[in-house]
Amino acid sequence: GPVPTPSARDHALLSLEQWHAVRETWPARWPAGLIVANDIDVEPLRSDLRRLALIVLQFPKWTDGRAYSQARLLRARLGYRGELRATGEVLVDMLPQLQRTGFDAVQLRHDQSLDSAQRALRFFAGHYQGDLLQPQPAFARDVANDLTRHQAALRAEADAFAGQGI
Secondary structure, eight states, rough: OSSSOOOOTOEEEEEEEHHHTTTTTTTTTSOOOOOOOSSHHHHHHOOOOOOEEEEEEEETTTTOHHHHHOOOOOOOIIIOOSSSEEEEEGGGGHHHHHHTTTOOOOOOOTTHHHHHHHHHTTTTTSSSOOOOOOOGGGGSSSSSHHHHHHHHHHHHHHHHHHHHHO
């Protein structure tokens, strides 16, 4: 199993238990990464966030969305600016919501396609509710302009594939 008190090294990825064991002695010049189970309250991490370059949030099942809430809290309430990575049962269909709640990296489940994932991030021109990417709700912004920009991007993508027989 994991070493209970790992030696300090730059960009080490630690379990929460390991981090608690070494956080007082961890060199400030070495950012660390932290793996957090989806049933852990992230609020107590507030004082450690500036020392963490990466937080990995886990989706043990694709139907369990607690890590979405953790990400939203880390970004919106606690102001975390490092990388938030989703791991576990991460499906392509989840990517728009992962992006909206603050994730900026994913490790897709083994049977998921990177091409499909990239397309999934372009499915929707916008959302009615505000989120971390667009804090204003639709009624408070120029939705017509948002839609025009989205359609232009889709046309440009289609033009890039024109004549390729796909």
